[in-house]
Amino acid sequence: MKIQKAGYAALLASTLLLIGGCDQAEKAAQQMLSKTAEAAKQAIDDTHKAAEQALNDATGGRLIEQQPPAEENKETSHTI
Structure with missing residues (x-):
């Protein structure tokens, strides 16, 4: 019986060490x-930042006029 209890204790200890190692690996990952x-x-x-700088250089610092959203375009086309 003593050998069996020692075997269980060793198995439990090795399991705890393995779980501890898994926690370490998880933290590292x-x-x-x-x-x-x-x-x-x-x-x-x-x-x-580089793209903004390239756009700024290409446009000479001027802002490019933006078109209104599609919904506004629909409203203006219906009035014509």
């Missing part, structure tokens, strides 16, 4: 994903 998401956000922000 979450940190990696967080860093990757932040890097992707920074790349998108940098690309947006």
